[in-house]
Amino acid sequence: MKLVYIVVRPSKVEVVKSALAAINIGGATLFDVRGFGASRGHTSSYRGSQYVTDTNPKGMLMVACKDDDVPNIIQAVRDVANTGSIGDGKIFVNELSDVIRIRTGESGEDAIMEKNDD
Amino acid sequence: MKLVYIVVRPSKVEVVKSALAAINIGGATLFDVRGFGASRGHTSSYRGSQYVTDTNPKGMLMVACKDDDVPNIIQAVRDVANTGSIGDGKIFVNELSDVIRIRTGESGEDAIMEKNDD
Amino acid sequence: MKLVYIVVRPSKVEVVKSALAAINIGGATLFDVRGFGASRGHTSSYRGSQYVTDTNPKGMLMVACKDDDVPNIIQAVRDVANTGSIGDGKIFVNELSDVIRIRTGESGEDAIMEKNDD
Amino acid sequence: MTEMEFALNTFYLVLSGAFVMWMAAGFTMLEAGLVRSKNVSEIVTKNLGLYSIACVMYLACGFYLMYPGDDVINAYLPGMGTTWGISLAGLTANYDLGYSDAADFFFQVVFVATAMSIVSGAVAERMKLVPFFIFAVVMTGFIYPVQGYWKWGGGWLDAIGYTDFAGSGVVHLCGASAALAAVLILGARAGKYGSDGSVTVMRGSNIPIAALGAFILWLGWFGFNGGSQLAVHTVDNANAVAQVFLNTNAAAAGGVLGAIIISKILTGKMDVTMGINGAIAGLVAITAAPDTPSGGLATIIGLIGGVIVYFSVVFFDSVLKVDDPVGAISAHGTVGVWGIMATPLSGAGAFGTQAIGAVSIFLWTFITAGATLLVIKAIMGLRPTVEDEMEGMDASEVGVSAYPEFSE
């Protein structure tokens, strides 16, 4: 299994969520984060003094999935979150050793599959 | 070592914390997150218009631990955070290559063990 | 590649960010978190009743980097974030299987390298 | 009239004016609470600025336009002149007029600011500051005073017997008519209505501050309606003032109950934002004739206002897809008309005349405001870029986040 982190623009979180649902990803956990990267540094002023903000608000989704789902997820995310401008974000793919569903105690892939009786 | 992510209901964060302390887990890092999963979608209305919220507030704990601790953690969390209803949350277990304690520079398991002189 | 989590005092987030930039780390994602660890428990009072807060605000940076960068990062972070008091934080180093830049579709190390035309 | 009577009325009038000035804070808080946090600094700036512009313009030309005295051309368009450099306090050679001219000016200037405040709520989150302020110049310096003159300056609406004690029409319907023109020309906020007809809910960021705004308006309205009696020095005047206070309060209470009861019936919950609009609706409804009804009738007029505002908000938003973030068009416009038409219930004004008043105020304001906005749009545009709008106007227009530590 894999644990995939998807960092996107805040305005894209909703559509990414829908896109994941559309390819049958059973769930995700969302984080409000700030990012810095290539799109560094815009200057603002407050009470006449200038200051630089080098981070931008981003949304992050953490998704546990089967190994096979990873290419689909990447494709689905790029389809909706790619604006072509710097700051679109990144996807980080990690190995995931195990998942446990707290409610039932199921583990492994069973824990991230939705069952009909849910 | 393992890095364990525990996603639970916000109201369970406190008790999970205590449960971890009870099994001698030395620390944890907490995140406010929103989750979606099997428990998708409740409808609210605002100024007469309906809208659907498909995420619920959750709390997440990130815990670095020794490999041996993992079964204990799973057991401890399930004991206190399992209500039997959808939305209880999940535990994600990852490999952890290394930990460094910034203060001392200790690394590996030493960095997550509490010493008496702390 | 590695995915490195750096948990530090909130007041150290800015300097860690600068220190990373100084060693040519191309980006990072920031989280507001609360931590508990060795520095557990200070007592406050509200309306005459005492209560214990056992977590402290921390900042976390998530950084994707090449394997070779890890020692530099650890060094850079320790240089600026080490105050010598309990609560300085920890660095967690994980394996990272893949990174994808959403904008271009680049993957692997290419996705975390800054190119001149950015 | 004795010196003391003059003094008492003047004191009463400036105090009433101060209460109405306070309504500027009420609109600001109401609107700041009902928009999303990325546009809060912008709406605050808008309100500070519009109030200030109203004060300057009314001094420069608005007051004279609205109350030209003997200089009037005819019943429709008043003459021109300025009160800018005149020390109004010195004017009252003959204090038989009942109160100081300066007090009168002060009481009137805060009314035009109120009318303008109504617009800012409706165009929230998507109209740039500079075009808005230019519109404010025209609205407060010309559009409002002209129709104000029709009724309160002794123009044709007054002549035909149109009744509007404190301005359900002259102030609230006028403001709402301009707001409607502006909203139609601007269009909805980015992302508000999907091409499939779906409505996206955009929730207010700070409910207690919106409620504070409603309470401020409620308090200020005692000056708004009470002061409109213009005198308190006799038993009859004092009795009238007291009844106005009683009725204004009763109508607001009725408005709250109307709105939260209908909300409970229809959705099972008591939507607090509707309760807030209900209070304002009750106040607007009673404003055309707060002196004549009994307390019970005032409560009912307000309660009906509260019910109307509920349906009006939903109708504009979901059916007409007219995007009014704070419900200003409904609370001040739809309910303003209700207030104007309800005056015969307590024996004030006749149905037909009231209808003429409502229609003529609406048409005048809607057309002139619309034309003004179209001209400004042609010259400089009204809206920020979609990117700026998505990011929030605090960043592009003001440069200051309203809550940098909570929501950035």
Added chain:
Amino acid sequence: MTEMEFALNTFYLVLSGAFVMWMAAGFTMLEAGLVRSKNVSEIVTKNLGLYSIACVMYLACGFYLMYPGDDVINAYLPGMGTTWGISLAGLTANYDLGYSDAADFFFQVVFVATAMSIVSGAVAERMKLVPFFIFAVVMTGFIYPVQGYWKWGGGWLDAIGYTDFAGSGVVHLCGASAALAAVLILGARAGKYGSDGSVTVMRGSNIPIAALGAFILWLGWFGFNGGSQLAVHTVDNANAVAQVFLNTNAAAAGGVLGAIIISKILTGKMDVTMGINGAIAGLVAITAAPDTPSGGLATIIGLIGGVIVYFSVVFFDSVLKVDDPVGAISAHGTVGVWGIMATPLSGAGAFGTQAIGAVSIFLWTFITAGATLLVIKAIMGLRPTVEDEMEGMDASEVGVSAYPEFSE
């Protein structure tokens, strides 16, 4: 009495009433600031609704019950009647009464709303809206007016010489007694007290808004106490009014200092929420006799009130385990009793008579409010489900988050 005197007093009274109306905003902000963010929209709705209900009920029957004139049955239970459809302004055939009847009504109606506001703070975060509003109907339409009649309507408490200038007892102790009954019947908020006797601290979500509430109350109290002189038209009356303003302010200042000094001594820090309660305590303490003490004595009466409220809050919370999120029972009840008993310090009222007043107001309100609440509880229940309470009542009762972008 001349027309001008009548006019001045009427003006004074409606203005005082407007200040007291403003206290509704004060209670709303205070309570919204001291509850957790998940219950903020709910408490705002509660306050908007209770104020409105008070206005309607007092018009329908409360005012007549409290001031029945010659229709009175006896000193304990007044007669019935309504002011609903009556244009009160018209009533004052003989203006020798001193002020307009409509002004009198308006000034009185905001007092009953104040008493009711005290209850909403105490039951915060765990009482459903509908049963609360039903209780408000009974409280403002019956329970409050009856004991109000005992003193201010000319009933038996007045006859025995009980002194209560502006209502330390009639308003504040009355409200707090109902609050105590409600809290005892409701029980504590879920999770507040552990079975092991532990106390969970539930912190207010917005301190500046709570402080704003205290400042609003402070300002409104000038109308509350000042207006209770009921006349300003003579040198004596004017002097009394001025001393009341001076003393009201001094007592509030004393209350703040009492509370923050004791907090500093006991905990090493100046708990701002205690300072806020201290201000209110100072105001409640002086309310029974704001006209008779010197400024120095008023300061001391307030300061003692501030100390009392500190200990009372801790005692109710930690020892008695009576859960009162905003400290309403302490600030208005415990300190209300202090205010009633302190009047002899400045030569107003006798110790024994004051005690009879306090006890009788407490018992009447506690018993009738308790009985009413038990009946409502039996019919429909008072509390949300534990799940709804844990999730916050904004979701289940109002459907609107107070701060959707900050805390969801």
Added chain:
Amino acid sequence: MTEMEFALNTFYLVLSGAFVMWMAAGFTMLEAGLVRSKNVSEIVTKNLGLYSIACVMYLACGFYLMYPGDDVINAYLPGMGTTWGISLAGLTANYDLGYSDAADFFFQVVFVATAMSIVSGAVAERMKLVPFFIFAVVMTGFIYPVQGYWKWGGGWLDAIGYTDFAGSGVVHLCGASAALAAVLILGARAGKYGSDGSVTVMRGSNIPIAALGAFILWLGWFGFNGGSQLAVHTVDNANAVAQVFLNTNAAAAGGVLGAIIISKILTGKMDVTMGINGAIAGLVAITAAPDTPSGGLATIIGLIGGVIVYFSVVFFDSVLKVDDPVGAISAHGTVGVWGIMATPLSGAGAFGTQAIGAVSIFLWTFITAGATLLVIKAIMGLRPTVEDEMEGMDASEVGVSAYPEFSE
């Protein structure tokens, strides 16, 4: 003077005082909105406490110092005495004085609190509560009353013809001079100025609450300036009062426009915090002579104040590196001087005398306040530890987070 005239003036004065008391809430909200969230509870506590201390000290000795009547030693240092235990309402044996002594006290006491409030904003986020409160004791009990006596108590500044209608100098410049002394002795907030000359921007945490503060001040200023006429009972007085209301409002409006226009020109955006400071600057600017200019001139005086405050804020912050989180020194000090010097524009006061007034008030206050603070510093220190300051003073001084759910 008739009883009614006495009554009317007394009513007018206590009401004006209530409006000025309300300014305490304005300063609290303004400052709470412009500091970072970790210091919000602390600044609220500071404001509650300083207001209360001002009330106690002015009663104990300040009022008598400032208005010693015949007990005066000479024109520079008044005599000693107390009004603590005196029932001021009883004093007016001869009501020809025009208003109740108690009303006079009440109106004056809120002025000293205003002066003190100015200091709290400037020292925000880095001065401990106890030393601040000790300073408040000296400032409100001695420093302010002495220079107040020079002008309003009939001292030497009054004798030479220095003009200061409502206190651009006596209140605002005085407060700002103490603030400047305090800021210089305290130093900047930790991390504010880098050793390389860089300036760190520390943004206010809650803009709508800061704007609310400005609106509250605006409203309260009608009492501040209007009440300073001290009488309303004749045609001349009433006219003057009305002109004061008109001009106060016009100047505030001008101040807003001055500040946001200059901000737009220089930065391309309309900085709302500058608009807020602009409103206050306009009000401060007109305060020295709100009765004499026409509305147009008042607007311009305010507008220039708004421009001045913009440059002054930037100059103190970026050039002088004097750290004043809310811009109090600029809005009340720099603009206070502008207000004093602008009185000749409308024919009130002479340039030279005004300059003497400004310089003497500044020097007296700056020196005595500075000396007092140095003594307090030597005894107990003024600042928290750097760690406590970094963590925020809410934790170490108050123990209560302002927004525990949003920013912890």
